[in-house]
Amino acid sequence: MTSTVIWTIVILTVLGLLLALILFWVARKFKVEEDPRIDEVEKVMPGANCGGCGFAGCRAFADAAVKAPNLDAQYCPVGGNDVMKKVAAILGLEVKEKAPQVAVVRCNGSCENRPRTNVYDGVASCRVKAALYSGDTGCAFGCLGCGDCVSACQFGAISMDPATGLPVVDEEKCTACGACAKACPKHIIELRNKGPRGMRVYVSCVNKDKGPAARKACAAACIGCGICVKTCTHDAIVLEDNVAYIDYGKCRLCRECEAMCPTGAIHGVNFPKELDKDAVKARIAERQKKAREAAAAAEPVAVKPAAEPLKKEENNG
Amino acid sequence: MASKITFSIGGVHPADNKIARGRAIEVLPLPKTVYVSMAQHLGAPAKPLVAAGDSVRTGQVIAEPGGFISAFVHSPVTGTVKSIAPRKDLAGNLVTHIEIAVADEEVWAEGIDLTPGLVTELPSDVPAMLERIKANGVVGLGGATFPTHVKLNPGPNAHPECLILNGAECEPFLTSDFRIMVERPKEIVVGAAIMQKILGGCKCVIGIEENKPEAIEAMGKAVAELGYQGISVQPLKKRYPQGGEKQLIDAVMHRQVKSGALPISVGAVVQNVATSLAVYEAVQKNRPLITNTLTVTGDCLPVEKQHNYLFRIGVPLSFIAEYAGGIPEGAAKLVSGGPMMGRAIANIDACTVKGSSSILYLSEALTKRKPESNCIRCGKCADACPMGLEPFLLNRLYKAGDLGQLEDNAAQDCIECGCCLYSCPANIPLLDNIRQAKGQVMGVIRARAAAAKAAAEAAKNQ
Numbered sequence: 001m002t003s004t005v006i007w008t009i010v011i012l013t014v015l016g017l018l019l020a021l022i023l024f025w026v027a028r029k030f031k032v033e034e035d036p037r038i039d040e041v042e043k044v045m046p047g048a049n050c051g052g053c054g055f056a057g058c059r060a061f062a063d064a065a066v067k068a069p070n071l072d073a074q075y076c077p078v079g080g081n082d083v084m085k086k087v088a089a090i091l092g093l094e095v096k097e098k099a100p101q102v103a104v105v106r107c108n109g110s111c112e113n114r115p116r117t118n119v120y121d122g123v124a125s126c127r128v129k130a131a132l133y134s135g136d137t138g139c140a141f142g143c144l145g146c147g148d149c150v151s152a153c154q155f156g157a158i159s160m161d162p163a164t165g166l167p168v169v170d171e172e173k174c175t176a177c178g179a180c181a182k183a184c185p186k187h188i189i190e191l192r193n194k195g196p197r198g199m200r201v202y203v204s205c206v207n208k209d210k211g212p213a214a215r216k217a218c219a220a221a222c223i224g225c226g227i228c229v230k231t232c233t234h235d236a237i238v239l240e241d242n243v244a245y246i247d248y249g250k251c252r253l254c255r256e257c258e259a260m261c262p263t264g265a266i267h268g269v270n271f272p273k274e275l276d277k278d279a280v281k282a283r284i285a286e287r288q289k290k291a292r293e294a295a296a297a298a299e300p301v302a303v304k305p306a307a308e309p310l311k312k313e314e315n316n317g
Numbered sequence: 318m319a320s321k322i323t324f325s326i327g328g329v330h331p332a333d334n335k336i337a338r339g340r341a342i343e344v345l346p347l348p349k350t351v352y353v354s355m356a357q358h359l360g361a362p363a364k365p366l367v368a369a370g371d372s373v374r375t376g377q378v379i380a381e382p383g384g385f386i387s388a389f390v391h392s393p394v395t396g397t398v399k400s401i402a403p404r405k406d407l408a409g410n411l412v413t414h415i416e417i418a419v420a421d422e423e424v425w426a427e428g429i430d431l432t433p434g435l436v437t438e439l440p441s442d443v444p445a446m447l448e449r450i451k452a453n454g455v456v457g458l459g460g461a462t463f464p465t466h467v468k469l470n471p472g473p474n475a476h477p478e479c480l481i482l483n484g485a486e487c488e489p490f491l492t493s494d495f496r497i498m499v500e501r502p503k504e505i506v507v508g509a510a511i512m513q514k515i516l517g518g519c520k521c522v523i524g525i526e527e528n529k530p531e532a533i534e535a536m537g538k539a540v541a542e543l544g545y546q547g548i549s550v551q552p553l554k555k556r557y558p559q560g561g562e563k564q565l566i567d568a569v570m571h572r573q574v575k576s577g578a579l580p581i582s583v584g585a586v587v588q589n590v591a592t593s594l595a596v597y598e599a600v601q602k603n604r605p606l607i608t609n610t611l612t613v614t615g616d617c618l619p620v621e622k623q624h625n626y627l628f629r630i631g632v633p634l635s636f637i638a639e640y641a642g643g644i645p646e647g648a649a650k651l652v653s654g655g656p657m658m659g660r661a662i663a664n665i666d667a668c669t670v671k672g673s674s675s676i677l678y679l680s681e682a683l684t685k686r687k688p689e690s691n692c693i694r695c696g697k698c699a700d701a702c703p704m705g706l707e708p709f710l711l712n713r714l715y716k717a718g719d720l721g722q723l724e725d726n727a728a729q730d731c732i733e734c735g736c737c738l739y740s741c742p743a744n745i746p747l748l749d750n751i752r753q754a755k756g757q758v759m760g761v762i763r764a765r766a767a768a769a770k771a772a773a774e775a776a777k778n779q
Contacts, residue, residue, distance in 0.1 A: 118663055121686050123746040128753055133663045134409030209411075 037090055038062045044086040045079060050154050052077045052177025062087075071095045077191075078155075078175040099193040101176035103158070103169045105149075107188045108204045108220035108265060109142040110164035130185035138217030141207045143167065143188055152183035171198060171270075193248045198270035201251055201258055203228075205265045208241040215263070222265040228257035231284060256284055321527055323554035324564040327703035329736045331557055331657065333528050334489045337614040337623035342496050344627045345640065351394055351631035352404055352414040353379065357670035358456040359463045360386030365415055371398045376426040376605050378452075379415055388464045389454040391605035393629035396420040407634075407653055407660060407667040414668065417631070429603050435503055436601040437543060443515055446600050453599035454606045454671075459483055459560065459589030460654065462672040465596065468588070469515050471581040477516040478584030481569050482509050482593055484525040484532060485553055485560030488655025491675050493610035494590050496625045498525065498532035501594060502539035508593030510545040511600050516586060520547040522569050523590070528555045557657060558734040562587045564703050576730050577762075606630075606671055613637065615678030617647040628669055634676060635665045641676075649681035656683070657735045687744040698737035698747055704730050708737035708747045715754040720761055728754045729762060 041062035049057035053076050055064055065074045071093050076083050081097050088095040108114075114137045120129060126148035134140035145165045150158045157173035158180055160166070167180075171194070181189040188206050203222055207214045211223035224242030236250035237257060246257070246266070258266040259280035268275060356362040361384030373379060373392040380390035396419045403411040425431060440446055451466035471477060482505070486494040498505060506523075513521045523540070525533045537550045553559050553568060563574050565587055572583040580587055588596075591609065598604040613624045622642045634653070638644055644651070644665075651662040654674055662676070698708035706727055714723045731751050738748040 118661075123749040125749075125753075128746075128749045131753065131756065132408065133661065134405070136663075140405070140409050140411060 035066050037066050040090050041065055041087050044083060044090070045076065046083065048078050048154060048175075048177075050078060050175070050177040050179060052175065052179065066091065077101065077177050080175075101191045102171050102174050102194045102198075103176060103178075103180050104190050104192045104200075104202055105143070105167050105169060105188060106190055106202065106204050106206050107143040107166060107186075109137060109139055109218050110166060110220075112164075113220040114139055114142065114218040126183075127185050139207055139209070139214070139221065141186060141188075141209070142205075142218065144186060148183045148185070149180035149189060152179040154179065195248070195253065195270075199253055199268070200248065200270070201253055201255060201266060201268045202246055202248070203244045203265055204267045206243060208243055210242055214242065220264050223263055225262060227260050227262065228266060231256050231260045256280055260284065321552045321554045322568050323556050323559065324561075324567040324703060326705050327701050327736060328556040328558065328564075329701050329739050330555070331489050331739065333555065334614075334616065335492050335495065335528065336490070336616075336618075336620055337492045337612050337625055338495055338529075339620075340492070340496075340623055340625050342500055342610055342625045342627050345629070345632065345637065347394055347419050347629060348632055348636040349419055350399070351396075351417050351419060351629065352633065352668040353390060353393065353417065353631040354404075354406060354668060354670050355380055355383075355390065355413040355415070356406075357390070357462060357630070357672065358388040358454075359461055360384055360388075362413065363387060363390045365401050365413070367398050367401075367415065369398055369400050372396070372420075373398060373417060374424045374426040376429050376607060378605075382464075386464055386467055388456050389452060389605070390415075391454055391607050392417060392426075393607040393631045394419045395423045395425075405664045405667060407662055407664060409663045429605075430601075431604075435507070437503075437507055439507075439510060439514055440600065446511060446515055449600050449603065450596055453595075453604065455592065455595045455599050456606065456671050457589060458591035458595060458609060458672055458674075459562075459587075460658070460672060460674070462670075465588070465592055468586060469512060471516075471579075471586070475581045476584055477519045477581065477586050479570055479586075480509065480513055480516055480519055480521040481565050481585060481587045482521060482523040482590055483560050483562075483565055483587055484523055484529070484536065484590040485565065486529070487526060487555075487557045487559040487561075488657055488659075489557075490614050490616075490677055491612050491655050492614070493612045493625055493674055495529050495532050497594055497610055498529070498590055499535050502532075502535040503543060504597045505536070505590050505593045506539045506543050506545065506548065507601065508595070508597035509548055509588075510543070511596055512586075512588060512593065513545070513547065518547070519584075519586075521549070523548065523550045524553050524559075524565055524569055525550065526553050526555050526559055557736065558703055558732070561703060561732055561734060563732065576727055609669075609671060609673060611637070611669065611673050612675040613641045614675065615645070615648065615680075616683055617680040618645050618678050628673070630669055630671055630673075632669050633665075634662060634667055634669060634673075637669070638665065638676060645678055647680050648678035650679045650684040652677040652679060652684075657739070658733065686746075689745055690743045692743055692745060695742060697740040697742065701736040701740040703734060703736060704732055706731060706751075708741075708751060709745075711751045711754055712745060712747050715750045720757055723754050724758045724761065729758045731755045 042059050045058035047058055053061050055061040065087055075098055080100055084095045116136050117138050118136050120136045124146045126144040126146040129144045129146055135144050143166050147160050149167050155173050155175055157170045158167050161168045176191050178191055205222035207221045214221040214223050222243045226239050228244050229237045229239050234250050234252050236247045238245050255268050255275055258268045259277040363380035364383050365380045367379045375395045377392045378389055379392045382388055394417055396417045399416040399418050401415050404414040406412045447466050455465040456462040457465055484494055484498055509521050523536055533552050540548050540550055558564055566572055566580055566585045574580055574583055595606045607630050608627055611626050611628050624641050652659040653662050654660055692709055702708055711728050733752055735748050741747055
């Protein structure tokens with residue numbers, strides 16, 4: 001009896017030691033060197049694993065950030081500049097501040113503006129709907145209203161407005177991870193700079209139809225008339241495929257385009273004062289009159305070289 | 318009569334509703350303006366060869382192929398080109414159309430044989446026959462509109478053993494193929510003989526579903542009278558999707574096409590009977606594909622208002638609907654194509670294309686989707702799938718976004734026939750989700766193939 005107990009203890013002890021030796025050897029032989037900074041960086045990340053940075057998750061981002069020579073290609077849209085500064089401090093690198101962004105829904109096609117031409121009773125998914133046809137209104141470019149963006153958002157920042165049938169972004173909650181922009185089969189959601197105190201101006205339409213067709217499909221469509229392009233004194237607006245686009249990097253928030261837009265497709269948001277369209281229009285008319293007088297006074301040839309360098313700049317940008 | 322055959326797995330039995338079967342083909346008059354789409358075939362869109370202001374004759378080439386898999390497009394009318402501009406198609410998407418104002422008097426382009434007689438003697442020059450099929454813009458009229466000259470020219474390494482002529486017309490309601498088989502069987506058989514010759518003299522089986530005994534009889538008689546070698550008529554059981562390419566090959570040859578492979582890999586070439594008619598007209602009469610047959614039918618349309626029309630390509634659907642007596646009351650959904658695989662008409666002003674086969678007026682009872690409930694694991698969808706897939710599983714994998722598992726479970730083999738959706742007692746939108754999954758998996762497969770090709774080229778250059 002006693003001998004059985006002793007033998008058991010001896011065998012198990014020897015076996016334990018033997019296995020411990022094997023484990024010790026394996027651990028040394030196959031040791032993977034991992035930069036301890038990866039763990040440190042991961043700790044300061046938001047941990048949402050949303051993929052908004054373009055990497056598979058926060059750990060993949062941390063891994064890439066540690067290996068990268070600089071942080072130009074890395075940016076965590078959820079954590080923003082605060083997190084990036086912490087990451088840079090850990091890695092001893094410099095980081096450029098980026099302007100915070102927000103998701104912007106570029107469609108005006110509320111039930112009022114955009115009459116329904118047919119009824120869709122298929123699967124409530126924008127992706128499925130877009131694969132079947134152009135949508136239940138005359139506009140083949142606008143919001144399909146099935147809410148793929150809402151289900152794509154991990155932060156609960158988008159909801160459908162039942163009154164308009166369009167998604168609404170909660171700017172407080174939006175982290176600009178871009179999941180909604182990727183989920184939208186019509187590409188109407190764009191990440192734009194939030195702007196000072198949230199103020200920004202954008203064209204809320206992506207309809208590439210020619211003016212009359214766009215207007216017929218939606219009362220608030222961009223008809224590609226180009227008035228905004230002519231009005232803009234900052235060269236921030238381009239007109240391509242019958243739709244205007246405002247470059248948020250160049251826009252100075254003067255809101256002149258918004259006042260001049262005949263369909264109301266240009267939106268200015270979060271401005272403290274409501275736009276006095278008449279006053280702005282009068283101001284623009286005054287300025288244009290002066291410009292015409294100046295042009296008439298000067299030689300007409302002088303206008304041309306001034307226009308050409310501008311074009312070149314556009315191409316370079 | 319030979320015994321009836323069918324494919325081995327899956328399938329459903331929807332009511333065939335061939336209400337318009339007794340209506341003879343009528344010639345549809347021309348509207349004042351036609352709009353000819355540049356994307357009426359599979360592959361790259363055609364490139365317009367005319368400009369606004371040009372006058373065109375009937376049958377004149379107005380657009381050339383935009384790639385290897387593409388087709389010529391001919392003017393369906395005599396008149397003046399008014400514009401070349403994007404216009405909304407059936408689904409509301411913008412496609413380039415050539416707008417032609419129709420002139421009062423019709424003048425055909427030169428070289429087109431307009432005499433009514435049947436030409437039974439086959440030309441001897443095979444490349445010349447293929448060239449005529451290509452030059453006359455013939456595409457597959459069974460639904461996919463794949464350019465016929467590409468399909469009939471499978472390359473030197475292929476061994477076509479059997480040409481299967483698809484007269485199954487397994488979609489409910491549609492009767493256009495049935496009517497041409499009853500009214501023009503001899504032309505179809507000559508067309509089959511031409512394709513047989515092009516493919517190197519393989520045998521030819523004309524498959525027709527049993528619910529069309531008049532067509533089986535007419536085609537059988539035509540085959541016997543014309544006396545070409547190796548052509549036979551094969552009755553098929555009534556079972557959807559009997560007219561699916563892979564199902565038909567399974568039924569006739571007892572062979573299964575491998576995943577991702579083409580029918581020619583098992584020695585089969587499948588062509589629709591309407592394509593055969595187009596081939597006959599192209600080769601024997603040098604007539605371009607500018608007409609096709611279309612059924613105006615539906616469950617809320619009285620039989621006297623149902624029609625089979627010989628239409629010119631480019632005629633607006635709204636014109637046909639109006640000519641046939643307007644959209645009936647009680648029509649909840651308009652569909653182009655069959656009720657199983659057809660597409661809803663989102664834009665009635667869209668124009669007919671080479672592959673247009675019907676305008677269906679369906680009542681709410683037939684089309685309204687019932688509320689979706691939970692999967693009860695009954696397995697009916699797996700029983701019904703003619704490709705042997707497991708639709709319930711693919712649906713779950715799609716929802717989970719697992720592309721790797723979707724590919725392993727062959728989501729890319731789905732033929733989008735809709736049997737799963739038709740048989741599901743829980744009304745789960747299986748087809749809609751699997752179609753999405755298929756698209757995504759195909760994207761992955763194509764990207765992988767492109768990457769492999771690029772890598773191979775890079776290795777070659779080094």
